[in-house]
Structure formats: C-alpha cells, structure tokens
Amino acid sequence: MSDSDYKLSRRAFSGAVGAGAAAASVGLPASAAHAAPTAAESTAERPFRSAADRHSSRPNILFILGDDLGWADLSCYGSPHIRTPHLDRLAAQGVRFTDGYAGSSTCSPTRISLYTGRYPGRVEAGLAEPIQGDGPGLEPTHPTLASLLRGAGYTTAMIGKWHCGELPDYSPTKSGWEEFFGNFGGSLEYYSKLAEGGHYDLYEGETEYKDLRYYTQIITERASEFIRRDHQQPWLLNLNFTTPHWPWIAEGDTEEAARLEKLIRTVPPEQTTYVLAHTDGGSLDTYRQMVEGLDRSIGQVLQALTDSGQAENTLVVFSSDNGGERFSHSWPLTGGKDTLLEGGIRVPTILRWPSRIDGNQVSDVPVFTPDWTATLLEVGGARPDPATPLDGVSLAGYLLRGQDAPRRDLFWRQETERALRRGKWKYHRAEKAKMPVNNGKDVLFDVKADPHECADRSAHEPELLAELKAAWEKVDAGLLPYPAA
Incomplete structure (x- = not known):
C-alpha cells in the first residue's frame, strides 16, 4: 500500500475545499456532484485543521445512527431523488467520508461493535445476526463506550433503538447509559409501537411509555430536550433512529399504519416479523419521504445544539448501522444489507466538530464503526479497559494532529x-x-x-x-x- 493511497498534495486539496465552500455558500451540499471522490477530492497529507490554539475542553458527543440507510441515500452522496439539506449541510461543515463502513451488515452486530469498540464476534451477542426475540444480549459487565465515558465524568444517554438484548437481563441502563428512552427490539410499527412478537416496545428507562405519535418525531423531541438542558459536564448522546428501516411508514400515513397494526394483532406472534417486514408495501416515494423525514429530524436536533450554544464544541458523527434495504440507492456499489459486498457495509459517514476541525473536507480513508469508539474515548479522556482491548483504531491523530491515517486491516x-x-x-x-x-x-x-x-x-x-x-x-x-x- 503506497503513500498515495492516503495522501494528496496541499494544493490539490485546497482546490477541493474551495469548491466545497462555493457549493455551501449557496446552500448546496459540498461535493454533491460526486458520489465518489475525484483525485482533487481525496484525502490531503494533513487535511484536518491543527488543534493548536483551539478550544481545549472535552467535547460533547452526539452519535447519530440511521437504520438500514444505504451509502448513496443522501443527496451529498449522490442520491438522484432524495433531498437531505440538513445532512448535506452537516457534511459541508465537517468531513464526509467516502469509504466509511459499518462494523457489520446487520443491525445488532454493528451496534455491539460501536458500544464495545470490538469485533462483534468477541461476545456471544455479536454472533446473532441480528438478535431476535429473547436471544443473548450485551452483558452488563462488558465495558462500553457509555460506561467508560461515564467513568471519565460524562453524562450519558441513549435515545432510540437499542437492539442489544431484551429486558429483564439487558438494557442500556445496565450497560453505562444513565438514561434511556426508546425501543429494545429491531423494528416496530411507527405509530402503534408494536414490535416483533406483537408486544408494545417504547420505554423510558425500563418502564413502558405510552405515546402513539410517529416514532421518529417522538425521539427527535426527546433528543432536543436532552440537548437543551443545563448540562454541568460534557455529555454523550447516542441517538439511534429506526428510520428508514421497514415497515415503510412515512409520517402521516396513518391508514397503512392502522392496517399493519391490525395484522400484527391478528397473526400468531411468530408471524409478526413477516408483517413488519412489509413485503406487500412500500415504494420508492415512501422511502424518499422517510429519509427526508429523518433529515428534517436531524435538522431539528442540530438546531437545538445551535440554540443552546453547544454546537461549537460538540463532536457529531452521523452514520448507518449497515447498508441499504429494498428501496435504497447504493450505486455504484453491489449488494445490500446482510451481505459483505460494498453495498452491505459501506455507509454514509459524516463528522463535524467546529471548534477543532475545518469544514468542506472529504476523506477517502477507510474507517469503520469500532474506530469511532476508540476515537471518542480518546477525545473524551477515557481509557479502554485492558481486559477488553479495542479492535478499532483512534482517528484522533489523523483528525486533530495532522498525523497520517492509520494503516491496518x-x-x-x-x-x-x-x-x-x-x-x-x-x-x-x-x-x-x-x-x-x-x-x-x-x-x-x-x-x-x-x-x-x-x-x-x-x-x-x-x-x-x-x-x-x-x-x-x-x-x-x-x-x-x-x-x-
């Protein structure tokens, strides 16, 4: 592997930044015309702004996961028909990774790789692809991103999808998150909150919470409320949307939601997964509405950051738990969710940290989910547990100190x-x-x-x-x- 795989001349990179800034100035996504990097877009030798004379305090951390979102489902990644102005703006304000990968091609293993910073196969729960029903979960004794940052003085919260084990044995609040509001399973109907097996699946902590509004909006409100609090210490918020995972229910489609709810309540529990998979529903337009709704929700959360004065020193990462599903757009990649071809594991990946990293940057360095765990622990001043060594590699030196990108498999x-x-x-x-x-x-x-x-x-x-x-x-x-x- 030659240096040219990771480096570019300073002059060429400056040109790419200029082009991105011009696009951003008129409200268009930086590099929106290129789903894959051109030579002039690729990673610079030292593309990221130096940490010198910058804000030195530890950042807040907002890690946002989409669910089954394909690599090219955002307009800044080349979608021909989906418009995502808020995520495009996030990319224009930070770094868009063209070669970002999920830790797995299915839900639970990727989440385990994020929470532990390790390959999913290090733990029993990671062997389930994905976890279903009352199968094994992430053991509460295993160190997590949340427990380690909490030990270093962070406030920790998870809002949205957990999918790493069911009550009573497994829960975010047993694994380091001080607060949890969301669903435990892999999928749910967006209005009724009925999940696989036919049970209700919306919880505050470990107690059922009744709210029959559209799920994406509910967790958007919760995340915004958390951000607007008067925090006395840095915080970690894992914001895990179920959008655009099936069933294919866009906000306002209460008629289809009611049809699915009736079916879920009618069929035996073991058949509810097939109802939720919604093989008799959905369309490209419904999928477009779902992704654009996700984008609006993220825009609301980012606005809460701005309004609260915390945006400058909040490190935001946006990604997906695996590649796209039925209606996703991943061209030119092959394959999708549940395959290890590029379309199953390469996912949109965006980072923004205004006080430390310049915007309008594009990186073609290969990175994947466990790297973010290592990176966030380092910038948060938390040490990994030596008994459970990380498989991810911290990107902090590359992002903040002008070091070469890490070279590993x-x-x-x-x-x-x-x-x-x-x-x-x-x-x-x-x-x-x-x-x-x-x-x-x-x-x-x-x-x-x-x-x-x-x-x-x-x-x-x-x-x-x-x-x-x-x-x-x-x-x-x-x-x-x-x-x-």
Whole structure:
C-alpha cells in the first residue's frame, strides 16, 4: 500500500475545499456532484485543521445512527431523488467520508461493535445476526463506550433503538447509559409501537411509555430536550433512529399504519416479523419521504445544539448501522444489507466538530464503526479497559494532529461470509450460494477502481490474495465460534 493511497498534495486539496465552500455558500451540499471522490477530492497529507490554539475542553458527543440507510441515500452522496439539506449541510461543515463502513451488515452486530469498540464476534451477542426475540444480549459487565465515558465524568444517554438484548437481563441502563428512552427490539410499527412478537416496545428507562405519535418525531423531541438542558459536564448522546428501516411508514400515513397494526394483532406472534417486514408495501416515494423525514429530524436536533450554544464544541458523527434495504440507492456499489459486498457495509459517514476541525473536507480513508469508539474515548479522556482491548483504531491523530491515517486491516465476519479490506484491496468469500457470482470462492477486488466488485483480481495477485486470506483467518481464530447448527 503506497503513500498515495492516503495522501494528496496541499494544493490539490485546497482546490477541493474551495469548491466545497462555493457549493455551501449557496446552500448546496459540498461535493454533491460526486458520489465518489475525484483525485482533487481525496484525502490531503494533513487535511484536518491543527488543534493548536483551539478550544481545549472535552467535547460533547452526539452519535447519530440511521437504520438500514444505504451509502448513496443522501443527496451529498449522490442520491438522484432524495433531498437531505440538513445532512448535506452537516457534511459541508465537517468531513464526509467516502469509504466509511459499518462494523457489520446487520443491525445488532454493528451496534455491539460501536458500544464495545470490538469485533462483534468477541461476545456471544455479536454472533446473532441480528438478535431476535429473547436471544443473548450485551452483558452488563462488558465495558462500553457509555460506561467508560461515564467513568471519565460524562453524562450519558441513549435515545432510540437499542437492539442489544431484551429486558429483564439487558438494557442500556445496565450497560453505562444513565438514561434511556426508546425501543429494545429491531423494528416496530411507527405509530402503534408494536414490535416483533406483537408486544408494545417504547420505554423510558425500563418502564413502558405510552405515546402513539410517529416514532421518529417522538425521539427527535426527546433528543432536543436532552440537548437543551443545563448540562454541568460534557455529555454523550447516542441517538439511534429506526428510520428508514421497514415497515415503510412515512409520517402521516396513518391508514397503512392502522392496517399493519391490525395484522400484527391478528397473526400468531411468530408471524409478526413477516408483517413488519412489509413485503406487500412500500415504494420508492415512501422511502424518499422517510429519509427526508429523518433529515428534517436531524435538522431539528442540530438546531437545538445551535440554540443552546453547544454546537461549537460538540463532536457529531452521523452514520448507518449497515447498508441499504429494498428501496435504497447504493450505486455504484453491489449488494445490500446482510451481505459483505460494498453495498452491505459501506455507509454514509459524516463528522463535524467546529471548534477543532475545518469544514468542506472529504476523506477517502477507510474507517469503520469500532474506530469511532476508540476515537471518542480518546477525545473524551477515557481509557479502554485492558481486559477488553479495542479492535478499532483512534482517528484522533489523523483528525486533530495532522498525523497520517492509520494503516491496518478492516475485518468483517458473518456466519456464511467473510471480508477484509487493506488499502484499496478487499478480500471476500461467500458460502452457500449467497453470492452466486463467487459462491465459495476466494476473490480479490480493487475497490478503488472497481467499487462495483465485478473484476476478480485473484488470478493476477495470488500472493496478495493468500496474504489477505491468512490475515482474515488469524483474526477469526481469536473470535468466538458460531453455535453448531
């Protein structure tokens, strides 16, 4: 892997910043015309503003997750029909990562990788892809982003989707978050709050909370209220939207919501998942409305930050828990949720921290979910627990101190699929005809030149293929095995 994979001349980067600033000045997303980076957009040698003579206090941390949001579902990532002005503005005010990845291609494992900073396969709950019903959850004894930051003096809260285990054994408030308001499971009908199994799933702490309004707006209000409080210490807020996860219910579509609610109440509990999956509903336009509604909600939360005077020293990260679903747009990537092809794991990723990092920047450095855990712990002044070492790498040196981007492998494992990225190269294998194009075969892609993963380069680079395969197997040997079928 050469230096050119991560570096660009200062002059070329300055040109990219200028173009982004011009776009932002008229309210357009920076780099909106480019879903993938051009040479002039790529990462600079030291693209990020120095920490010298900047605000030195620890930041508030707002980590926002979309749910099943595809890589190109935002207009600043190239969506042809969805307009997301608030997220576009967030990107224009900070850094847009073109090669940001989720820790997994399904919900629960990615969330576990964020909360622990480790590969999902380090813990039993991470083997469920995703957690369903009363399966295993994230053990309360395991250190988390919240428990470690709380130990360092942060106020911690989670609003929205947890999906890392059910009551009574598992809960955000058992794993380091002082406050929780949201849903425990993987999906719910947006108005009735009925979830898989047919039970009601909206809680404050560990107590049911009745509110039959549209869910996205409810948690938007809660997040805004949390932000506007008179905080006496820095805070961490995990804001986990269910939008745009199925069922495909846009705000105001109460007729379809009522139809689904009736079905959920009518069918046996084991069939409720199929009702919520909503295979007989949805459309591109409904999906557009859902994503644009998510964008408006995020705009409201960011406005609360501005109104409260906290925006300057709040580090905001926006991402998705995995790639897109049925109506998502991920071009030019192949695959989607539940696959380790690029469309299943590459996700929109945006960072903003006005007091420390300049805006209008685009980075093509590969980063993934566990890196954010390591980064946030470092900037928050919290130390990882040596008994549960992190698999992510802190990006603080790269973002704040002008250091080179970290060079290491990104690793993914699912029960029937594997992938590893090193620089521009990606090793991949899928079993059981999951990917007919390369079923059971070790393949190698140059995902910089071929993000569509069409040209298998394994015959051209057999030594590299063997090296990456061995690297994947070395990590895998240290993880928990999947339960026997």
